[in-house]
Amino acid sequence: MHHEAPLREFMGLTFNLSNVLMITIASLIVFIIAVxxxxxxxxxxxxxxxxxxxxxxxxxxxxxxxMDWKDGGRFHILGITLIMYIFVCNMLGLPFGITYDGxxxxxxxxxxxxxxxxxxxxxxGLSHYYGVKLxxxxxxxRDFVRPMWFLFPLxxxxxFANTLTLGLxxxxxxxxxxxxxxLLAGSLATGVGGHLAAVIPMLAWQxxxxxxxAIQAFIFTMLTMVYLAHKVSHDH
Amino acid sequence: MLTxxxxxxxxxxxxxxxDILFQLVTFIILLALLKKFAWGPLMGIMKQREEHIAGEISxxxxxxxxxxxxxxxxxTLLKEARTEAQGLIENAxxxxxxxREEIMALARAEADRLKESAKLEIEQQKEQAxxxxxxxxASLSVLIxxxxxxxxxxxxxxxxxxxxxxxxxxxxx
Numbered sequence: 001m002h003h004e005a006p007l008r009e010f011m012g013l014t015f016n017l018s019n020v021l022m023i024t025i026a027s028l029i030v031f032i033i034a035v036x037x038x039x040x041x042x043x044x045x046x047x048x049x050x051x052x053x054x055x056x057x058x059x060x061x062x063x064x065x066x067m068d069w070k071d072g073g074r075f076h077i078l079g080i081t082l083i084m085y086i087f088v089c090n091m092l093g094l095p096f097g098i099t100y101d102g103x104x105x106x107x108x109x110x111x112x113x114x115x116x117x118x119x120x121x122x123x124x125g126l127s128h129y130y131g132v133k134l135x136x137x138x139x140x141x142r143d144f145v146r147p148m149w150f151l152f153p154l155x156x157x158x159x160f161a162n163t164l165t166l167g168l169x170x171x172x173x174x175x176x177x178x179x180x181x182x183l184l185a186g187s188l189a190t191g192v193g194g195h196l197a198a199v200i201p202m203l204a205w206q207x208x209x210x211x212x213x214a215i216q217a218f219i220f221t222m223l224t225m226v227y228l229a230h231k232v233s234h235d236h
Numbered sequence: 237m238l239t240x241x242x243x244x245x246x247x248x249x250x251x252x253x254x255d256i257l258f259q260l261v262t263f264i265i266l267l268a269l270l271k272k273f274a275w276g277p278l279m280g281i282m283k284q285r286e287e288h289i290a291g292e293i294s295x296x297x298x299x300x301x302x303x304x305x306x307x308x309x310x311x312t313l314l315k316e317a318r319t320e321a322q323g324l325i326e327n328a329x330x331x332x333x334x335x336r337e338e339i340m341a342l343a344r345a346e347a348d349r350l351k352e353s354a355k356l357e358i359e360q361q362k363e364q365a366x367x368x369x370x371x372x373x374a375s376l377s378v379l380i381x382x383x384x385x386x387x388x389x390x391x392x393x394x395x396x397x398x399x400x401x402x403x404x405x406x407x408x409x
Contacts, residue, residue: 005252007252010254013253013254013257014252014253014254014255015252015254015255015258016252016254016255019252019255019258019259020254020255020258023255023258023259023262024262027262027263027265027266030266030270031266031269031270031273031274034270034273034274034275035273035274037274038273038274038275038277038278041277041278041280041281042281043281043284043285043288049278052274052278053278053282056275056278056279056282076275076279077267077270077271077275077276077279078267080270080275081263081266081267081270081271081275085263085266109259112252112255114252114255114256114259115255115259118255118256118259118260119259119263122260122263
């Protein structure tokens with residue numbers, strides 16, 4: 001049931017080779033899909049170009065719902081990449097998992113809290129960077145004591161809470177989905193009857209996991225834009 | 237069992253600090269590559285289309301305005317042409333009337349002149365004829381008279397006649 005992670009030490013850092021592999025695969029898939037679908041661009045879009053233009057407009061809608069396009073336009077590419085990457089990551093662990101010699105190799109990279117928290121920290125870090133860049137150090141610092149000075153500790157806690165919840169929400173949803181898939185596949189499927197009995201809940205849960213994966217990718221991007229907007233917009 | 241080798245498991249324990257770095261670097265590389273190769277061109281074409289559409293709309297508006305102006309121009313031209321044609325027809329009619337009057341007057345005058353000259357000629361002919369007849373009558377009467385005289389006049393009578401004539405001629409003077 002419980003599989004070992006392929007941990008390796010390298011230059012004083014611990015690498016989970018399974019994560020490294022899956023991150024690379026997810027990135028490659030996103031890159032290949034994106035490049036292939038934008039090879040033959042036309043003024044009159046067809047097929048896959050339509051889909052990607054829809055994705056762009058979708059992310060644009062997310063950004064527009066949280067901030068001015070004048071401020072938010074610079075996050076467009078970040079948003080598209082985030083939503084595509086997280087969606088592909090979430091999907092990777094769904095069809096199967098591969099274990100070799102008792103170690104787990106194929107899974108969703110987002111089923112690891114370290115990965116999701118890295119993304120979350122990156123997003124929050126970016127929000128601070130753009131907060132300072134767009135509003136100046138003074139305005140940025142003043143935001144911490146608004147609307148009342150004694151809210152400063154809460155504001156400080158908020159930053160860490162944002163990071164934690166952003167990362168752990170994604171991790172929790174995907175990890176739970178994979179756990180349940182594992183349970184269904186591993187515990188229920190013991191023999192021919194068990195296989196047959198497991199098929200229907202497996203199908204149902206995989207379908208639901210696709211939905212959850214898409215929703216989580218959307219929520220992650222949405223919250224990214226909310227946090228960024230919170231830092232960069234002037235009107236509050 | 238096949239399924240048990242294909243199942244998912246929980247993530248392993250231990251803090252895998254290297255993954256953080258790897259994820260971060262990979263994501264940034266992915267971001268940069270996608271910006272250069274996928275999203276950049278896609279955004280470019282979307283922007284290009286936006287501009288194209290905007291341009292087309294303004295061009296359509298412009299050409300619509302032009303068409304409207306042209307239509308107005310054509311309408312005025314048509315109206316002008318119609319009035320002009322009306323005027324031309326009127327003029328032609330008037331001119332025709334005038335010409336008809338002229339021609340008729342001319343014809344009448346010609347006819348009068350012809351009638352007059354014909355009358356004159358007829359008169360002349362009549363006079364000539366009358367003169368000729370009169371001449372013939374005179375000569376005939378002389379002839380007849382001479383014939384009568386030849387037959388009945390004697391020398392005594394002739395003498396007497398001559399004397400009478402002489403007498404008469406002397407008294408007349």
